[in-house]
Structures are given as structure tokens and as C-alpha cells.
Amino acid sequence: MSHESGRYYFGGESLRVLVVEDEAKVARALQEGLEREEYEVVVAGTGEEGFYLVSAEEFDLVILDLMLPGRNGLQVLSTLRKRGLVTPVLVLTARDAIEDRVQGLDKGADDYLVKPFAFPELLARIRALLRRGRTQQVARLQLADLEMDLVARRVRRGGKDVEFTPREFELLEYLLRHKEQVVSREMLAREVWRETSRATPLDNVIDVHMARLRRKLDEPFDRKLIHTIRGVGYVLREEQ
């Protein structure tokens, strides 16, 4: 994993994330994955434990499963919010019902993710939550010899102009904004194609667009920038 990718520091200390999740396998996977991204992770297996930990310690982010034994995730959340907790909370839910989402957001969740979710997506959401209010407008994006001018809508690689269709341009912009981070097809469908329903079959469409992007961006060059992570998605980075 390359340096500087998904990490944010406050005064040199890594960020603390509390994971409240009763399913041991999922909790362990989350812990391992987040620790690889150099977050400091604490896992709570029950709602009570999570509640206790949040009250006792400082966290930068809470990942909260809604279906918990003992105390329900939503109850934990609303109690915490009533007590003035301001830590961002990312809710995980297995229930893909709009009412649940609305309820979760009403109770004070900052974002939600429906299970099963793609890990790159979770990372992206966490980054977005931690970055909140600190986004800066950029006019130029860059990776290695690839330059993207968002204002003039121009792409240059190795000093040469490369022409893209509007869709390809948007796709490249998204990949470049998330350079060195794996993006899933689902993220692309939602962010680039603005397709909210997961049932719409866009995977083939995305694959074709990625293939075209590759043809224009990578084929003429020795150094490949677009990489496929099989079963997960795509990543734009310098080296394998």
C-alpha cells in the first residue's frame, strides 16, 4: 500500500474509529482493513459496550451496526445524540428499506451503508465524513505524467493531449480524485452515472467505459495507471 493514501492526522496522532458490530467476522475484517489504513480501531460487540466506550473515550468516528443484540443500534444512536455527542456516525444496515434510512438519519446518523457493502466504499465514506467541511476546490488533478485540467476540461499525458467523451472525462476525474484508492463499480455507478438503484445492470456498461479509458490513456504508454482489482473494482495509481 502506498503512503499518504487514506490517512488523516490530527497533530500527528492517527484517527480513532469505534466499530460497534456484533458479527465477529465482520468486526475483525473491518478492524484489520481499517488498521491497514492506519486508523486506530476499537471494536465493541454489543450496543451496551459501544455505548459505554463512546461515553468514556474520545473517538473521531463511530461505525454502528443497526442490528445489535441487547440494545438496538438506533436506540444507542439517539441516546448518544441526546447527550450531545457530536462524533460523526456511519450506520451499517442490512435493511434496504427507505424508512430505515430516513429513521437512521433522523436519529442522528451522518451517513449509512447497506450491507453487504464493498470495503473501498466504506473507506470512501469514512474519508468523506472525516473530511467534512474541509473540502477544497481544485482546478487541476495530477498523477505521475497525467494532468487533468478541470476548468479547461483538458487531459494531458506525457505532454500530449488526450481526447475523451464527457462520460469518460467524468470517469477519469472520479478515479483521479480517488487516486490510489480502490473504487468499486457500485461507487462509479452512483457517483459517475448517478444511478441510485443497485438493481440497474450497469456493470457491463462500466466495464466497457473502463476498457475505452484504458485504450486512450494507458495503451500508448509503458507505464500503466489504471489497474483492475479483480472482484473489487478499479484503482488509478502509478505502480502495481
Add this chain to the structure above:
Amino acid sequence: MRRLWPRHVRSRMTLWYVLVLGLLLLAYAGVASSYLFYSLREQLDHDLLEDVERVEGLLENTPDGRVALEPVHHGEDELDTQRFVEVWSPEGILLYRSPTLQGGTLGGPPRPRPEGSAEPSPSTVRLADGTRVRMAASIPSVDGRRVFLRVAHSEQALWQEMEEIVSVLLLVLPPALVLAGLSGFTLARKALAPIDAMAHTAERISAERLNERLPIENPEDELGHLARAFNATLARLEAAFDQLRRFTADASHELRTPLTAIRSVGEVALQTPKSATEYRDVIGSMLEETDRLTRLVDSLLTLSRADAGHIHVQRTDISLLGLAQEASSLVEVLAEEKQQRISVEGVPTLIVSGDRLILRQALINLIDNAIKYSPAEAEILVRVAAGKDNRLIVEVVDQGPGVPQEHRSRIFDRFYRVDSARSREWGGAGLGLAIARWAVEIHGGQITFQSVEGQGSTFRVALPSTTTPEKNGHEEVST
């Protein structure tokens, strides 16, 4: 009180029947006997008034200043014993009293008025011994002397007759009611027996034996109607159960396929040590299957929420041609990969009221299908036009192999695929057309298709136009 009320309809019906019949008979008896009573009394009064005249003629003064009744003609003797006579002077002195009164009086000294003033009208008087008599008064003159005369006849005979008649009526009533009740009960039971039988049959028909039906004896009567309605419900239930069974079987099959892949890929990978790259490949392959599972579950969720009516249709006015262009441009790259051409043509002014995302999904699924099934370099036509009966039509014409006859009735069914092996290769789960159909039907439209084997298929979506009253659309759908 509630307890006393009979539980069975037939008992309740009988009870009501007997109650009503009893009341009717009582009313009838009442009316009949009072009519009889009045006509008997009228007869009595008639005789009485005649007798008053007769007695007037029989009165004569006696030397002691009183009045006597002339000895009667024989033959009318019996009347004498039934007749009560009293004669008073206007001053209130008793002039004559018949022995039948046995010292009693028919009302004491005469009151000045109105008694005896006008026409003698009979009234009922009770004697000292309790005998009820019918009495009439008059003021005749006996040899020029005005006297006050009262004549009365006993009502005894009348009451005796009434008593007999009423008792006969009352005696007949209970057995008549019992008889009516019994026959009513039998009738009710007979009429309700088929319902009982139907209930028993219905109880026997459980989820496992939904193919059974109620026998219909007479399709024209109420019970036949009930049985038909019940059978129709059963048929719908059976169809729903069948669909559910098939759906569950298909769904578990579809879920099992990627699960099997994950499992075997994982197990085989663990058999021999491998390089990191190889392991990465294995995990990637397993993740691909997980992706497929996720997508399948999402589609199923969409459908089940649609079934439960949880999906809210947010209607806006949409240009149908614009929507078709949007849908086709989204999947156009897939066609380009196969050197196919998609042309969208039609009238841009046709507006449909509907949920943009849901309708677009339907069109995407249809066009996606057309791309999949058409050969390379084929042309796919998306045509938007106004149809008959205020319907708007979108047609997706492909140049695929067409749908074989035997599959035509089921291609909109969930998980149904014409060629399962081939379709799975393309990553479909056989839900695309099912979702398209749902999306169209929730907008009050219809989806149909025509197919010529070897030449291609035309999928045709008919949606109600916004200018049409909603009703029109629904009527069409239901037929």
C-alpha cells in the same frame, strides 16, 4: 343475554320465524275476537232496544200509584228471567222493580239529564252481584204519566261465547307454533346444509391440497354463486402458491449457483500451496461471485418490495422520446462493442406521467436485452409513437433469434430464461423482463411482445397518455 341467543343460523332463523308467526297469529286472534265481540254486542243491543219498546207497551198504572208490568204472553217466559226492569217517577220514587233484580238497582234514582233524554243508547252496567248487563233507558208515558224506565239484558251469554272462541283460538296457537317451528327448522337446515358442506370442504382444503374445488350443484342460485366465488378465490390462491413455490425454487437455485462457485473455488485453492498472485486471483474470483449474489439479492429485494407495494411511484411529466434516448445512451456502449447500432426515433411531444427512474429501468432492461440477443452489426430500433385509445407506445425491435413458441408464455416470469446456460454467461439472473413488466404495470401500462423465430422480437410497452383520464387506462389493463 348473549348466551341465550342461539349460536346456529338455523336456530336463529327458526326462532325468528316462530316469534313472528306467533305475533301474527295473536294479532289475528285479537282482531277476529274483538270483531266478533262487537257484532255480538250489537245484536244484543238491537234486541234490547226492541225489548225496551215492548216493555213500554206492557207498563200500566196500579191503583196504589205505582206501575206494574202486564203479565207477559207465554212463550216469552225465558226472556223474563233474563230481563231486568226498573221504573222510576221523575221525582225519584221507585215505581217498579222486576223480581230478577232481587232488590238491587240498575242505577238508583234518575239523574235529570242526560239520561233518558234522547234516543236510548245502551250501556254496560254491573249489578250488585257482579253480573254485567246491557242497559237502555227511556222516558215513556203510562196513561199520560211520564215515568223513567230502565231495561237491561244480561251479557252472560255473550261472554260465554267469547270465552269459548278465545279459548279455542288459544288452544290452537301453541301446537301451530310448535309445528311451524319444527318445519321452519327443517327448512332452514335443509337450506343451510350446502353451506355446512361447503364449510367442511373448505376446512379440508389446506395449502397442500389447493387443487380441490367445491362442488357446484346449481350454478344459478345463491349457493352456486357462493361456491363459484369461493372456487375462484381458491384458484387465485393456488396460482399464487404455485408462483411462490416456483419462485422459491428458482431463487434458491440462482443463489446456489454462485455459492457453489465460491465454495469450490475456495476449497480447491486450499488443496495446494500457491503464490500470492494466485491466491489474489482466487479471492478475486470469489469476490466476483459475491458481487453476483449481491446483485441478485438487490433485484429480489426490489421485486419483493414492489410486490408488497412499498415502492412509491413519484410521478412527473416525462417526454417519452427523451426517456428512450436517455436509456439507450446509457447502454449504447454495449451495443458499440458489438458494432450494433441503436436508433431511437419518434415524436418528441409525447408526454407520459410516471416515475422517471422506474420507467427508465424498464426501458434499459429491454434495450439491454435487445443488445444481448442481437448478433454483431445488427440494428436495434427504439420507436416511440402514439397508439390507439390514448396510449403511448414504445417499441424495442431487435434482430435476435426470436423467442421459441414454447417459451412465450413465461418470458416475463421471474428467473425464466429461454436458454439458461447461455444467459448466465451474460451475467443475467432472468429478472430483467420481470422487473420491466412490473415497472410498466405499476404505471397502468402493458408490456407485450411479438416474435418471429430467426428474425427477431419486438417488445412493446403501452402506457396511458397523460391526457387520458386514469380510468381509461385501468379499464384496459383489467381486460
